Amino acid sequence: MCGIIGIASNKKDKSLTDVLVSSLSRLEYRGYDSVGVASLDDEGIDVRKAKGKVVEVVKTKKINEMSGYIFLGHTRWATHGAPNDQNAHPHVDCSGRIAVVHNGTLNNYKELREELESLGHKFRSDTDTEVIPHLVEEFMKRDMESFEAFKAAVSSLRGSYAILMIMEGEKRIFFARLDNPLVIGLGEDKNFIASEYAPFLPLTNTVVTIQDGEIGFITPSSVYIEKDGKIVDVNERVHKLNFTLASASKGGYSHFMLKEIHDSPLAVKETLSTMMADDSVDKAVKVMSQANRIFVVAAGTSYHAGLIFGRELNMSGFTVIPMIASEYPSYRTRAGDVILALSQSGETLDVKMAIKEFKNEGSTIISITNVIESTISRESDVKLYMRAGPELGVAATKTFVSQVASLLLLKSKILGEKLDYLSHAHEVLEASLEGTEGQMKKWSSTLISAPSMYYLSKGVGLPMALEGALKIKEVAYVHAESYPAGESKHGPIALVSEGFPVVFLDPGIDELKVNIEEMKSRGARIFYVGTSKGISKDEVEVRLEKGLEPFALAPPIQLLAYYVSVGKGLDPDRPRNLAKTVTVE
Amino acid sequence: MKAVVLAGGKGEGLLPLTKEQQKELISIAGKPVIRYVLDGLMDAGVTDFVIVTSDKGKDLDKEIGDLNAGYEVVYQKEAGIEGAIRTGVSRVSDNYYVLAFGDIVTSKQLYSSLISLFYTNGKPSISLTPVSEGLNTYGLVELREGKLKVVKSGSTLALAGAYVLPTEPVESFENYLSSLDSSYFVWSGSWVDIGFPEDLLAAVQNVLDERKGSFISDEANISTSAVIGKNVVVEEGATVEEYAVIKGPAYIGKGAYVGNFSLVRAYSSIERNAVIGAYSEISHTLVEPYAEIGSKSYLTYSVVGSKAKVGAGAITESTFTGKMIRGRSNKFGSIVPPAETVAHGTILKPFYSS
Numbered sequence: 001m002c003g004i005i006g007i008a009s010n011k012k013d014k015s016l017t018d019v020l021v022s023s024l025s026r027l028e029y030r031g032y033d034s035v036g037v038a039s040l041d042d043e044g045i046d047v048r049k050a051k052g053k054v055v056e057v058v059k060t061k062k063i064n065e066m067s068g069y070i071f072l073g074h075t076r077w078a079t080h081g082a083p084n085d086q087n088a089h090p091h092v093d094c095s096g097r098i099a100v101v102h103n104g105t106l107n108n109y110k111e112l113r114e115e116l117e118s119l120g121h122k123f124r125s126d127t128d129t130e131v132i133p134h135l136v137e138e139f140m141k142r143d144m145e146s147f148e149a150f151k152a153a154v155s156s157l158r159g160s161y162a163i164l165m166i167m168e169g170e171k172r173i174f175f176a177r178l179d180n181p182l183v184i185g186l187g188e189d190k191n192f193i194a195s196e197y198a199p200f201l202p203l204t205n206t207v208v209t210i211q212d213g214e215i216g217f218i219t220p221s222s223v224y225i226e227k228d229g230k231i232v233d234v235n236e237r238v239h240k241l242n243f244t245l246a247s248a249s250k251g252g253y254s255h256f257m258l259k260e261i262h263d264s265p266l267a268v269k270e271t272l273s274t275m276m277a278d279d280s281v282d283k284a285v286k287v288m289s290q291a292n293r294i295f296v297v298a299a300g301t302s303y304h305a306g307l308i309f310g311r312e313l314n315m316s317g318f319t320v321i322p323m324i325a326s327e328y329p330s331y332r333t334r335a336g337d338v339i340l341a342l343s344q345s346g347e348t349l350d351v352k353m354a355i356k357e358f359k360n361e362g363s364t365i366i367s368i369t370n371v372i373e374s375t376i377s378r379e380s381d382v383k384l385y386m387r388a389g390p391e392l393g394v395a396a397t398k399t400f401v402s403q404v405a406s407l408l409l410l411k412s413k414i415l416g417e418k419l420d421y422l423s424h425a426h427e428v429l430e431a432s433l434e435g436t437e438g439q440m441k442k443w444s445s446t447l448i449s450a451p452s453m454y455y456l457s458k459g460v461g462l463p464m465a466l467e468g469a470l471k472i473k474e475v476a477y478v479h480a481e482s483y484p485a486g487e488s489k490h491g492p493i494a495l496v497s498e499g500f501p502v503v504f505l506d507p508g509i510d511e512l513k514v515n516i517e518e519m520k521s522r523g524a525r526i527f528y529v530g531t532s533k534g535i536s537k538d539e540v541e542v543r544l545e546k547g548l549e550p551f552a553l554a555p556p557i558q559l560l561a562y563y564v565s566v567g568k569g570l571d572p573d574r575p576r577n578l579a580k581t582v583t584v585e
Numbered sequence: 586m587k588a589v590v591l592a593g594g595k596g597e598g599l600l601p602l603t604k605e606q607q608k609e610l611i612s613i614a615g616k617p618v619i620r621y622v623l624d625g626l627m628d629a630g631v632t633d634f635v636i637v638t639s640d641k642g643k644d645l646d647k648e649i650g651d652l653n654a655g656y657e658v659v660y661q662k663e664a665g666i667e668g669a670i671r672t673g674v675s676r677v678s679d680n681y682y683v684l685a686f687g688d689i690v691t692s693k694q695l696y697s698s699l700i701s702l703f704y705t706n707g708k709p710s711i712s713l714t715p716v717s718e719g720l721n722t723y724g725l726v727e728l729r730e731g732k733l734k735v736v737k738s739g740s741t742l743a744l745a746g747a748y749v750l751p752t753e754p755v756e757s758f759e760n761y762l763s764s765l766d767s768s769y770f771v772w773s774g775s776w777v778d779i780g781f782p783e784d785l786l787a788a789v790q791n792v793l794d795e796r797k798g799s800f801i802s803d804e805a806n807i808s809t810s811a812v813i814g815k816n817v818v819v820e821e822g823a824t825v826e827e828y829a830v831i832k833g834p835a836y837i838g839k840g841a842y843v844g845n846f847s848l849v850r851a852y853s854s855i856e857r858n859a860v861i862g863a864y865s866e867i868s869h870t871l872v873e874p875y876a877e878i879g880s881k882s883y884l885t886y887s888v889v890g891s892k893a894k895v896g897a898g899a900i901t902e903s904t905f906t907g908k909m910i911r912g913r914s915n916k917f918g919s920i921v922p923p924a925e926t927v928a929h930g931t932i933l934k935p936f937y938s939s
Contacts, residue, residue, distance in 0.1 A: 177707070181705040181706050181707075182707075183704060183705055183707075196705055197701075197704070197705070207704055209703070209704050209707050210707050211707035211708065212706075212707055212708055212766070214707070236679055236680065239586060239630060239704060240630060241630060241701075241704075251702060251705075251706075251768070251770055252698040252699060252701065252702035252710070252712070252768070252769075252770025252772075253698070253770050253771060253773070254694070254698070254772070254773050254774060255773070258771060258773055259770075262728075262771060265728075265730070266730070266731065269730075426730070427729075430727070430728050430729060430730075431727075433728065433742075434725075434726065434727055434728050434739075434740040434741065434742045435739065435740060435741060436741065437715040437741050437742055437771070438715040438716045438717040438720070438741025438742065438743075439717050439741055440715070441715040441717065441773070442717035442718075562773070563773065566773055566774075
C-alpha cells in the first residue's frame with residue numbers, strides 16, 4: 001500500500017510545498033521505501049524522487065524549492081522493482097510532459113510494456129506503473145484529447161489501481177480508481193485528492209467520495225467524475241467529516257493488528273503465487289537440496305516459522321538446525337552448509353551479524369524477507385521475498401503466516417511433494433479466522449486477569465504454541481511460557497494450581513489428551529484449540545488440513561493476544577519496549 | 586448522509602417486555618436503546634434519519650424529541666427486514682444510505698469506522714463483530730477471498746447491524762449482503778444486540794464500563810449519610826436517602842429514588858423516576874422507568890418492566906440454569922412484565938427455568 005496525494009491550487013504559491021511535505025509525512029505511517037514529488041507550472045513538469053525517508057528526500061532533492069500550482073506526491077512500498085531512485089514515483093512518459101503516481105498492481109503491464117516498447121517508447125524503471133504515462137502519451141499521439149487519452153489508457157489496464165496523473169498545459173489532476181482507495185478533499189482555493197483523508201484532514205474536512213470504477217479530474221475549484229460514460233452528480237457526494245479519523249487509515253478496524261490478522265489470507269495467497277513464479281525459488285531449492293546442513297537463522301516470530309520448516313525436513317532425514325540469531329557464536333558452519341536467514345524487515349541486526357559471520361566461513365546464504373532489497377536480502381546469495389505488504393502493527397501477524405507459507409513451499413519443493421495442498425492455505429486461514437474470533441474474544445475476558453499461563457502442544461503445534469506465548473507476552477503483557485506438552489511432569493507442572501490457564505493447541509495428535517488430563521487433574525483451566533469435542537468448556541474447533549495445520553492455529557493465537565491486549569486497555573499496535581524492527585544488539 | 590434506522594421488529598425474545606413497546610425503547614442507563622444508535626450515527630456525521638417502526642413504537646417521538654437532527658418516524662407497511670428497508674429507502678434520494686438496526690448498544694466509534702470506511706473505499710460497507718453465545722441467533726458470515734457470505738452456522742463473526750448500502754429495495758436481506766461487492770471490517774469493541782433479556786444486562790454492563798469515573802448532578806438530592814462509591818452516575822432530581830449505599834458501577838436516573846439503608850450495586854441501572862424502597866438490595870438489575878420496588882426486596886440479574894410494582898419483601902432466585910440463549914454469566918433472575926403487580930413477599934422464579 002503506497003500513499004498518494006495530489007494538490008490543485010489556483011495560485012502558484014511557495015507554501016504549497018509545505019502543505020505537500022506535511023501531507024507526505026502523514027502518509028509515512030504506512031511504511032515505505034522511497035518518496036517522490038511532481039510539480040506543474042507554466043514552465044512544465046518537475047519531478048524529484050529518491051529512495052529514502054520523507055525528511056531525507058525533501059532535503060537532498062530540495063523539494064521545498066519546487067514551485068507550481070499542481071503537485072503530486074507519493075510514498076512507495078516496492079512491489080515491482082527494487083526500491084531505488086529510478087523506481088520511485090512519479091513516473092513520466094518519454095517527453096516528460098506527463099507524470100503519474102499509482103497505488104495497486106497492474107497484471108498486464110508486461111504485455112503493455114512490450115507493445116509500447118515496440119512502438120518506440122523508452123522505459124526508465126522496472127515498475128508496472130510506468131506503462132500508464134506512456135500509454136497516455138501514445139493515445140495523445142493519435143490525436144486524442146487529454147482526458148480521452150487518460151480514459152483510453154485506464155481502460156487498457158488490468159488489475160487494481162488508484163491513479164493520479166498530471167499533464168503539461170492542463171491545470172487539473174486526472175484520477176481513476178479500482179479496488180484501491182482514493183478520496184477528494186475540497187479546500188478554499190485548492191482541492192486535494194489522496195489515498196485517504198489523513199494527508200489533507202488538517203486543511204479541510206469537506207470530502208467527496210469516489211466510487212469504484214470511477215474516473216475523472218479535479219481542478220483547483222471543481223470536481224468532475226464519471227462512470228461508464230455517465231456523469232456523476234458531485235454535489236450528492238459531498239460530505240462533511242465531523243469526527244476524528246484515527247481509524248480512517250485502518251480500514252474501519254480499531255487497530256492495525258486486527259486488520260493485519262484479517263489481511264493474512266490475502267497476504268499468504270499473494271506470497272505463494274509470487275513465489276511460485278519466482279526462478280530464485282528453484283535456485284534456493286537446489287542449493288538446499290544439496291546442502292550438507294541447513295542452518296535457519298532467525299529471531300522472535302521468524303524463529304518459530306523456522307522451527308516449522310526445520311521439523312518438516314528433519315523428519316525426512318535432512319539436517320536442519322534452527323537457531324536464534326543472537327546465539328550465532330555458539331554455532332560453527334563449514335563448506336557445504338547453507339544458511340537460511342529469515343527476517344520480515346530484512347534489517348534485523350542479530351540476523352545480519354550472523355550471516356556476515358557465516359558468509360566468512362564459506363556458507364551460502366539464502367534469505368526470505370518482506371522488504372525488497374533490504375540489507376539482509378542484498379547480502380544473500382539467493383534472495384526470496386514474501387508478499388505480505390507493509391505490516392504496521394509491531395507484532396508480526398500476517399508476515400508470520402506468509403513466512404510459514406513460503407517455508408512450506410520450499411520444504412515441499414525440496415522433498416518433491418505436490419504443491420496443490422498449498423492452494424488451500426488461505427481458505428484454512430479464513431475458516432479459522434471466522435470460526436475462532438468470537439471464542440477468542442470470550443476467552444480474553446478470563447485471561448485479562450491472568451498473571452501467568454502456559455501454551456502447550458506437540459509436533460507441528462509446538463512452534464505455534466511458542467508463537468502463541470510470544471504474542472500474548474508482546475501485546476498483552478501476560479507472562480506466558482510454552483514448551484512441549486510432554487515436558488510438563490519434568491518440572492513445569494509444579495506451577496499449575498487451581499484456575500491456572502493452559503492453552504492447548506492440538507494439530508490432531510491424540511497423545512495430547514493425556515497431557516490435557518494431567519493438567520486438568522491439577523486444577524488447570526484448559527483452553528483447547530483443535531478438532532476434538534468435550535475436552536473443556538473453553539474449546540474451539542478449527543479446520544485441520546494435512547500439512548496446513550499452522551494456518552488453522554495461527555489465527556486463534558493471534559486473535560487471543562489481540563483481544564486480551566484490548567481487554568486490558570492496551571494498544572496492541574505499539575507494545576511497550578518493543579520496536580517493529582530490531583536493529584540494536 | 587441519511588440513515589434508515591430499523592425499529593419495527595417483533596422483539597419476541599424479550600417478551601413480556603416487548604408486548605406493548607418496541608425493544609428499541611427500553612431504557613438503559615438513561616437512554617432508550619435506539620438513542621445509542623442515533624447518537625453514534627450523529628457523531629459519525631449523519632444528519633438525517635428515517636426511523637422505521639411498528640405500532641409499538643408510538644412513543645418514539647416522545648423518547649427522541651430532543652434529537653439534534655432531522656428525522657421522520659414512519660410505520661412499516663410490509664413484513665420483515667426487507668419490508669422495513671423498502672419503507673425506509675423510499676424516503677432516501679442519495680445513491681447510498683446508512684442502514685442501522687435500532688437494537689444495537691455499542692460504542693459510537695463503530696459508526697465512525699463504518700462511515701469512514703465507506704468514504705475511503707466508495708463501496709458498500711459492512712460491519713462485523715465476534716460473537717460466542719447463541720450463534721444461531723445472529724446473521725453469521727463466512728469470509729471468502731475478501732468476499733462475504735451470510736451463513737447460518739460455522740462462523741463466529743456476526744453482522745454488526747450497521748451498513749452503508751446502495752439505495753435500493755432488497756428481496757432477501759442476507760442474500761443481498763452476500764451478493765454485494767463490499768468492504769467489511771471487524772468491530773472489536775463492546776457490542777450487544779438486544780434480542781434476549783440477558784442482552785439488556787450485558788448492555789448495562791458495557792455502557793457502565795465505558796463511562797469512566799463518577800458523575801453526580803448538582804440537582805441530585807443526596808443525603809449526607811449516603812455512601813456513593815466509584816463509577817456511579819446520579820442524575821438530576823434523583824434522591825438517595827440516609828444510609829443508602831450506591832456501589833458502582835451503577836446508574837441512578839433522573840428523578841429516581843433510593844430509600845434509606847438500601848444497597849444498589851454491581852451493574853445495576855435504576856432508570857428515571859423508578860423507586861427503590863428502604864432496606865432493599867439491587868444488583869445486576871435493570872429497573873425500567875416508573876417501576877417501584879417495595880422495601881426489603883432483593884433483586885439480582887433481573888429486569889423490572891416500566892411501571893411495574895414489586896411488593897415489599899420480594900426476592901428473585903437467580904440460579905445456574907444452563908439454558909440461557911446468549912448467557913454470558915449463566916445467571917439470570919426474573920423479568921417482571923411492565924405494569925405488572927407482584928405481591929408482597931413473592932419469591933420470583935428464574936425466568937429461564939420454565
